[in-house]
Amino acid sequence: MLKKRIEEALNEQINKEMYSAYLYLSMSAHSTHIGLKGFANWFMVQYKEEVTHAMKLYEYIQDQDGQVKLTNIEQPPTEFASPLDMFEKTLKHEEFVTKSINDLVDLAIKENDHATQIFLQWFVTEQIEEEANDKEIISKLKLVGEKGSGLFMIDRELAARKE
Ligand code: FEO
Secondary structure, eight states: OOOHHHHHHHHHHHHHHHHHHHHHHHHHHHHHHTTOHHHHHHHHHHHHHHHHHHHHHHHHHHHTTOOOOOOOOOOOOOOOSOHHHHHHHHHHHHHHHHHHHHHHHHHHHHTTOHHHHHHHHHHHHHHHHHHHHHHHHHHHHHHHOSSHHHHHHHHHHHHTOOO
């Protein structure tokens, strides 16, 4: 049985994960629009991952006899200045999600909720990987520049990302 405060915070996290999904789907659409199919693939895979993050929370709440409450998903941006801009916004957003997960862990500790603490460990680890991936791509984009053959090389690399 979940405490009310924990249930509310987990439901808020579902919304944040669904917003993440929506944000990356928007970036995928924009990438297709500007002719970068590899970028579009990378963000599409990321979109699907975020939906699975939301579903992990959804199932956990239900397994603990809590109530899932879905709320409005904010509109994501639809225009981006450049591929680098998309990844810088991605990293910034993931740092926000990391803070939110850490706050959730703090709350679970405060409420003596051991099950939720253990459940959240997967997300703590996942956030390390997500931020590291984003930083690596940002470094590459800065290194090769955002035009010409360098950009298409990165596009080809991002096309290889699988679900
Ligand atoms: Fe679900 Fe990208 O954190």
